[in-house]
Amino acid sequence: MTISKDRILKIANLSKISISEDQIEKLEVEISSILNWVETLNEVDTENIEPMSNSLTNFLQMREDIVNDGEKRSDILSNSPAEDESFFVVPKVIE
Amino acid sequence: MIDVRVLDLSSIRDSLKKGDFTSKELVKSYIERIEGSSKLNTYNTTTFEQALDRAEISDGKIKKNEAGPLEGIPIGIKDLFCTQGVKTTASSKILENFIPSYESTVTENLFKSGMIMLGKLSNDEFAMGSSNETSANGAVVNPWRSRNSEKELVPGGSSGGSSAAVAASLCPLATATDTGGSIRQPAAFTGTVGLKPTYGRCSRWGIVAFASSLDQAGPITKTVRDSALALQAMAGYDNKDSTSANIEVENFENYRNSNLNGMSIGIPKEFEELDLSLDIRQNWEEAIQWYKEAGVNIKSINLPHCKYALPAYYIIAPAEASSNLARYDGVKYGKRVPGEDLDSLYKRTRAEGFGDEVKRRILMGTYVLSAGYYDAYYLKAQKVRRLIHEDFLEAFKTVDAILTPTTPTTAFGIGENISDPLKMYSNDILTVPVNLAGLPAISIPSGLDSSGLPMGIQLITNHFDEKSLFKFGRLIEESRVNIEMPTDWWIKK
Amino acid sequence: MSENNNRNPRFIIESPTGDWEVVIGLEIHAQITSNSKLFSGSSASYGGEPMSHVSLVDAAMPGMLPVINKQCVRQAVKTGLGLQAEINKYSVFDRKNYFYPDLPQGYQISQFKHPIVGEGIVKVTLKDGSDIYVRIERLHLEQDAGKSFHDIDPQSTYIDLNRSGVALMEIVTKPDLRSAEEAKLFVTKLRTILRYLETCDGNMEEGSLRADINVSVRRPGDELGTRCEIKNVNSIKFIGMAIDYESKRQIDEIESGNEISQETRLFDISTGKTRSMRSKEEAHDYRYFPDPDLLPLNLSQDFIDEIVKELPELPDDKKDRLMEQYKLNSYDADILVSDKKYAKYFEVVAKGRDPKLSVNWISGELFSALNRLSLDIDQSPITADNLGELIDLIIDGTLSGRLAKDVFEIMLETQKSAKLIVNEQGMSQITDESSIEKLVDKIIDENSDKVAQAKEKPKMVGWFVGQVIKESQGKANPSKVNELVLKKIGL
Ligand SMILES: [Mg+2]
Numbered sequence A: 001m002t003i004s005k006d007r008i009l010k011i012a013n014l015s016k017i018s019i020s021e022d023q024i025e026k027l028e029v030e031i032s033s034i035l036n037w038v039e040t041l042n043e044v045d046t047e048n049i050e051p052m053s054n055s056l057t058n059f060l061q062m063r064e065d066i067v068n069d070g071e072k073r074s075d076i077l078s079n080s081p082a083e084d085e086s087f088f089v090v091p092k093v094i095e
Numbered sequence B: 001m002i003d004v005r006v007l008d009l010s011s012i013r014d015s016l017k018k019g020d021f022t023s024k025e026l027v028k029s030y031i032e033r034i035e036g037s038s039k040l041n042t043y044n045t046t047t048f049e050q051a052l053d054r055a056e057i058s059d060g061k062i063k064k065n066e067a068g069p070l071e072g073i074p075i076g077i078k079d080l081f082c083t084q085g086v087k088t089t090a091s092s093k094i095l096e097n098f099i100p101s102y103e104s105t106v107t108e109n110l111f112k113s114g115m116i117m118l119g120k121l122s123n124d125e126f127a128m129g130s131s132n133e134t135s136a137n138g139a140v141v142n143p144w145r146s147r148n149s150e151k152e153l154v155p156g157g158s159s160g161g162s163s164a165a166v167a168a169s170l171c172p173l174a175t176a177t178d179t180g181g182s183i184r185q186p187a188a189f190t191g192t193v194g195l196k197p198t199y200g201r202c203s204r205w206g207i208v209a210f211a212s213s214l215d216q217a218g219p220i221t222k223t224v225r226d227s228a229l230a231l232q233a234m235a236g237y238d239n240k241d242s243t244s245a246n247i248e249v250e251n252f253e254n255y256r257n258s259n260l261n262g263m264s265i266g267i268p269k270e271f272e273e274l275d276l277s278l279d280i281r282q283n284w285e286e287a288i289q290w291y292k293e294a295g296v297n298i299k300s301i302n303l304p305h306c307k308y309a310l311p312a313y314y315i316i317a318p319a320e321a322s323s324n325l326a327r328y329d330g331v332k333y334g335k336r337v338p339g340e341d342l343d344s345l346y347k348r349t350r351a352e353g354f355g356d357e358v359k360r361r362i363l364m365g366t367y368v369l370s371a372g373y374y375d376a377y378y379l380k381a382q383k384v385r386r387l388i389h390e391d392f393l394e395a396f397k398t399v400d401a402i403l404t405p406t407t408p409t410t411a412f413g414i415g416e417n418i419s420d421p422l423k424m425y426s427n428d429i430l431t432v433p434v435n436l437a438g439l440p441a442i443s444i445p446s447g448l449d450s451s452g453l454p455m456g457i458q459l460i461t462n463h464f465d466e467k468s469l470f471k472f473g474r475l476i477e478e479s480r481v482n483i484e485m486p487t488d489w490w491i492k493k
Numbered sequence C: 001m002s003e004n005n006n007r008n009p010r011f012i013i014e015s016p017t018g019d020w021e022v023v024i025g026l027e028i029h030a031q032i033t034s035n036s037k038l039f040s041g042s043s044a045s046y047g048g049e050p051m052s053h054v055s056l057v058d059a060a061m062p063g064m065l066p067v068i069n070k071q072c073v074r075q076a077v078k079t080g081l082g083l084q085a086e087i088n089k090y091s092v093f094d095r096k097n098y099f100y101p102d103l104p105q106g107y108q109i110s111q112f113k114h115p116i117v118g119e120g121i122v123k124v125t126l127k128d129g130s131d132i133y134v135r136i137e138r139l140h141l142e143q144d145a146g147k148s149f150h151d152i153d154p155q156s157t158y159i160d161l162n163r164s165g166v167a168l169m170e171i172v173t174k175p176d177l178r179s180a181e182e183a184k185l186f187v188t189k190l191r192t193i194l195r196y197l198e199t200c201d202g203n204m205e206e207g208s209l210r211a212d213i214n215v216s217v218r219r220p221g222d223e224l225g226t227r228c229e230i231k232n233v234n235s236i237k238f239i240g241m242a243i244d245y246e247s248k249r250q251i252d253e254i255e256s257g258n259e260i261s262q263e264t265r266l267f268d269i270s271t272g273k274t275r276s277m278r279s280k281e282e283a284h285d286y287r288y289f290p291d292p293d294l295l296p297l298n299l300s301q302d303f304i305d306e307i308v309k310e311l312p313e314l315p316d317d318k319k320d321r322l323m324e325q326y327k328l329n330s331y332d333a334d335i336l337v338s339d340k341k342y343a344k345y346f347e348v349v350a351k352g353r354d355p356k357l358s359v360n361w362i363s364g365e366l367f368s369a370l371n372r373l374s375l376d377i378d379q380s381p382i383t384a385d386n387l388g389e390l391i392d393l394i395i396d397g398t399l400s401g402r403l404a405k406d407v408f409e410i411m412l413e414t415q416k417s418a419k420l421i422v423n424e425q426g427m428s429q430i431t432d433e434s435s436i437e438k439l440v441d442k443i444i445d446e447n448s449d450k451v452a453q454a455k456e457k458p459k460m461v462g463w464f465v466g467q468v469i470k471e472s473q474g475k476a477n478p479s480k481v482n483e484l485v486l487k488k489i490g491l
């Protein structure tokens, strides 16, 4: 399995990472070789095998519905690269 | 000044209790040594002033008999653990100025037990790497060198700052994290003890996430005993982490001196077929012999799917990472590179903020989750993960522990593997299956190879059976040839 | 039943080119009523200063982890039960990955493959009294995003995270709706059910209930056409307007020989039109996968059974019971069950009294008064007991209908009981014949000229009756007055 330049551009766009032309070529080679390598998984018969997302076999513990957090405005904003009137500020988004 | 090279966690604990030296003297000694060791590039950030203040408080507590179990003992913290008021960068440019307002559960536990932070230790950027060369702060240098060589070697990764710091006696204990071998591999490369606890044993709250279903915090120490002491202080149920196991933390130190006679150890056949260096293979055989002599039954076992662990891991870990690292977008905290619109702000911030390895993994992870590829890659890997998990569960029906080398080779040169991702990934071939199965494992120094570099043996046990790791691990320390300290070649005089 | 829904076109748009049928499916985002957020302990309450109800988890600080709120899970199960849906004991939280500045994690925690609630059904009564059944496809739990403000600054978008992480239920219908009217009635009914269950306050102005509307058109009997999704419509009126506009737009497109492209659209309240969303142009690929920070949710039968025990009587059952117990007609019963507070009020008023008279007073005088005063029924100045007492005075003849209305107005103002007002102001009806006779005689004496006219035109009698009642300050019993006027004039 090799990956096309077009596909790399698509996933770079989904990942929101800009990549230059020469990076694309390098990534094409690298990712293709990784993909080739992971192909070996196809040797494994996984018919009727449930996927496993976590090694823990217990289930989710639930917390009580109590307000015991929040009201941390200064903590939330203290590392902000752009802030005004307690809002985060980004370039205008057009819907 | 105290010669901290000869100290370890438990001896420090005893000395502080006896009053052989004060915490302040001890902290000063470590500070002096760290200041002379800048060549190793282990610390991203140091917190010496705070440490000295804390040491005074600890000395007071020790005097008044109010000391915590590890009161007044210095510690280095991997720069992946958020520390309140202290810069936490994950060794990434994207978090270069990030100062958390909160303390990770594990560091909070350690500080509550009385420990004093000396600073934040370098790691591969976002814990992605096996050589600590991907840190935005540059490569960390292994205090070990081959005999008669001045070539600089990697300390392993991603917890390379932690392993190098402990090996160079720049702290008696360092926190680390292990997603695919990031505690055990660097421990093996630096002649230190690296413990990856069972997934769920230590809280992940406040640790910068790499791959959530695999990440686990653990200690790097000089001895097995110290490892038990450290785990004791780090572990515990945390209701802020939904994957934290609500299991009692036993007194691990008690398990070091048990009789091994009649117990059994499994040797996985499939691991014998791997491409291991001759020295490592011999060392493994030696270790088997030590256990035989102690009356342990050695059994050959099968872990038929473990050879697929590495490719499965390099699908699952990047997939989770691609999502975990989406929050670094230049909006709320961290680096922002302005753009003419939001999209270019995102893309520039992430292109400049992340290093090559991190970007490669994000792209890879995005790819395997994307429409049309999910089933073939991600789902397939998750199924293989179950088979690997089941292999281990099957094996633990007949053996108490599994014994393997930690790494296929000893430490390699800086720059040697960095341009070949697949070669770099193959470092983790013996450690990754353990993460996929969520098992505990420990790497213990087991000798030096023919060029004089440390080798590590890995012990793996069943879920939440860390006590058996300590029980079995002691024997390696007792049986191996004495490992000298690395020479202080890097020290600025 | 649902099969029938789909086979017989219920609503047809006629066009020179032939008939069209509109097919609508809804995805309703309902905010769960809870104290704290779905995965964090910060307040879920509406409003507040920017960034006040925000925890480190809601802001996706490095290393922060989600922990699920039990009450939100209970609310989802309760809602599922109220929609007669199957409850999935095993469900899984997935991450839906996309970049947006009001989505701090870069993903929304939602449920994709294994939602907490499966298929259910909602009965909707149409204006003509017939019922349709709208199938629910699923209900899942998910986090709300923060809020973007595009109008604070000309160059920038401002982000507030107070909503970030608030618990939502996404309720998805099958494409069973056929007109704007049906969609509006469905949402109204769903909102009523949610309010009965107290799982969502249904407050659309505050965004507690928002609809994504999937609209397509087809020739009756054809396969489903290509659909467009209209995002985030937050009033029932706008839902209707958006559907009407969008279905006409699609028909126009097809009739002009164009194809409908599947896209996300926005309803513009200022123009009443839908338009393509620019930011959503690029194809989305959400890369759903199980959230590795969360384990699967596994509900015990006990957990579910406890919620079953708490279920209130739901609108359909209540309607059936009211019709049966009080012999109400469907129309009146529908009015009363549209809000459980109405039904509750009614049942106090109607206790031991004429149910029809009770409904009429509630849906007539009371509702118009409350409407006039912008009050909710539970803020009514006239308690149900007091209204009941007023009705008693009508039934025992103390008050005429007209007097009762006057007393009602005084009750509204003073919050006093009907009896007290009648006693204080001497407002009871004059029924004794001699008192009325005096009044009648007086009016006839004063208007002898009109008596002659009345004999010619019997309609004039009404004028006399009116004068007598006026003279009595409204207290004279009208039928008695009528009787006597006829007698005295000699008709
Ligand atoms: Mg939707």
Ligand SMILES: [Zn+2]
Pocket (backbone or CB within 6 Å): C029, C142, C170
């Ligand atoms: Zn949704």
